[in-house]
Amino acid sequence: MTGPTVPTATEAEPAAGWAPTPALGRAVLLAGLLLVAGVLLGRVDLIVLATPFALGTAYALRKRPTALPQVWIAQGDGGPLVEGGDVTAAVSVGNPDTVDYDLVVMRSRVSPWLRIDRAGFTRDEAVDVPPSATAETGATAAANGRGRSVADRPFVTSVPIGAAVDLELAGKALRWGRHPIGPAGARVATAGGLLVSRAVITEPVLVRVYPRTEPFEAVEAMPRAAGLVGAHHSRRPGEGGELAGVRIFAPGDRLRRIDWRVSLRARQLHVAATLSDRDAEVVVLLDVLAEAGRSGGVAGAASVLDTTVRATAAIAEHYLHRGDRVSLLEYGPAARRLRPAAGRRQYLTVLEWLLDVRVHASAHEPYDQVFGPQLLSSDALVVVLTPLLDERSAQMLARLARGGRFVVAVDTLPTDLASPKDRGWAEVAYRLWRLDRDIMIGQLREHGVPVVRWAGAGSLDQVLRDVARLATAPRVGGR
Template sequence: MTGPTVPRSTEPEPAAGWAPTPALGRAVLLAGLLLVAGVLLGRVDLIVLAAPFALGTAYALRRRPTALPQVWISPGDDGPLVEGGDVTAAVSVGNPDTVDYDLVVLRTRVSPWLRIFRAGFARDGAAEVPPAATTPIGGQGPAGGASRSAADRPFVTSVPTGSVVDLELVGRALRWGRHPVGPAGARVATAGGLLVSRAVIIEPVRVRVYPRTEPFEAVEAMPRAAGLVGAHHSRRPGEGGELAGVRIFAPGDRLRRIDWRVSLRARQLHVAATLSDRDAEVVVLLDVLAEAGRSGGVDGAASVLDTTVRATAAIAEHYLHRGDRVSLLEYGPSARRLRPAAGRRQYLTVLEWLLDVRVTSSSHEPYDQVFGPQLLSSDALVVVLTPLLDERSAQMLARLTRAGRFVVAVDTLPTDLSSPKDRGWAEVAYRLWRLDREIMIGQLREHGVPVVRWAGAGSLDQVLRDVARLATAPRVGGR
């Protein structure tokens, strides 16, 4: 597709970045040999044979290039891109010179998580794509190891002077994250193929792919609502829709709250008392100390990090839609955090924040760094997404529970995690590790930490019901 006009270079650089090709060397050598032989031997026919080579070379070099080609990458402007969605991008080559580019060889790299199934130069609205480049070869993505991108080859075209040609890439996003398109490079041959430019390489452009939110629904009440307005019924009296009882009329009560049936029977004004509707704060804690499993993209198996990120996006979307405040924390060396807020803007911020989640192993205990003083509200519901692969994760859950927090642990370890294939004691060690992990989960439940496996819709309903019941029970204080 011919794009916008490229401004021509105003400052010529005759020899910068251009070199003769072997074709120029052969033409000069052949013409020189024929001329020398014709003069020495006195043969006019050899001079006549040398004339086309000499004249052709001189004619091709009459206008020499003065500027290198321009290369840039343009991501598609189709709005927010989600896992499984279509991705488009274009690698453009511009000719700012006063001579035509006879041959342009363009090649680009693309992230394996962006499966490009159609790539080619478009002219007059029709893409020029070789049939072999349009069909992926086997596999389901990077995890399969057998998929080949249609962009994984050089593309050849010509670019007239002062114009742009676009290499259009069309594909599908397989996994969340910031995936690079590029680097891209181009080399140009001009003057009839006698001069070639050096490779012009452009830095990659990263395409943001947001996680696909899994269906999530939690219909149970929050353990404790602390905000001023919201969709949850608190235990405090106020303006709301939940009936708390009937009491005697007092100054300041609204007339529309009068219960006339009770008032006539008691011969004294009574009003209906209600509970105030309040919002809650949800803290989603991401355990990034360990990773397990192999990611297969949106259509394949999910690793621990995949489950963690997608479940976080689903939980945040659910509670933000209900008007609650949501904050995010990383339990790891970096201890990244996202302040609590509500609304659509916070949801977009959550998705952007999740793109930078990485698993970082460290021997450092990050508890005091993550849960500093006055960083976690005592009324917040803490949803911990953890694979429980590190002993520090279990200790963190126990410490939060002993501190009186409302904690829900979500197990993100893949259910189809396979055992080692090596012979010997590998299988026995794997079984022992599984038993030790089950014992650790049982001990956490005995200490009051509910542990539930993430399973999409309704994953947390039963746990939230139990936590809400514990929150309303009287607490015994001790010293």
């Protein structure tokens, strides 16, 4: 486990936050009644009978607690967590006081997307917990309502002086995102159960779960490459590995490029001409105007948002691995964007950026807000992940195509989206909506926007070939 991040607490007076239990009230009341009755009635046996209660209560209260217990949450240090991976965490209770905690009742909330299968205590002796480390907060988190987590119940233990007890939690991460563990709280009883503390609650800790990337491959053909380095072959002569032909030697050509076989046959120096290797800029546009389907986690059904995030991670991983530059855009009112860059650092930034993707319903047209001046390069390949549930999404695709952009639309609508079973016109309306959506896709294709359904590896191969073929075709210019 990583070192605990102990929350800061407000300063408290000694013994503040502790209250007597009903057991203390009963012991004092019983001893007092017996003593009063023995004195009034002159019965020594009643005084003798009251003596153990009085002495036991006084002995238990000889040392009173002066500080509240400390509660903190620590996440496991198993490295980056991916959907379906093992998640570990610990909810810890420390005893900075000079008395033992006879009874500690702990409880923690856990996100429903973190299925906790195992929970148990481990004890660390002589743990130095600063007295100023307590915290009480009213923060709330999503309760675990699926009934599949063993953490959704109280846990009972004891904590000696200067020690801490860790409630180890272990399970599976079911879905990408930032999922809370906590808030966690504890109440402590000491002095033989005669004193009890108020509930000490700590803030939740967010566990980052990255989307699982499906294996994705795409053809090397790109509409246009932009930079002078990279893995894609351009139509421009230059230093590269793709042979473009053989030509006569000219000043400035390198000697290692001389083709001696052709030169001896033609009795004149000839060199091998190559095409330059150039990188491409890929813009992945995420349509976050609408959501459909129900997420079932990594092993269940995928909603539109699940497909969008996982496909974005796969596409970004593929092109960044090839040395291309990748940028991300959200088509919605938030208009979040990630600047184009290449390399492994950009891939980690992409994964972190995807954790905050949310659906933002809005009534206004976000086109001008998303596509600012000179935001998209004219040579960039724009991959739009959209469920095509909103007419504004189709209009955006058509405007990009009319502006000369190389656009590929990836349909993220779930294939198993069930039709409504209600009586009346619900099913008829659903079938009409499906027909209207098919007509919309056909019109987009007429505008030159290929629409392909995301199916993992090979989803974009044929589409990228067609787009690259259109980009290399000669353009007819009017006079």
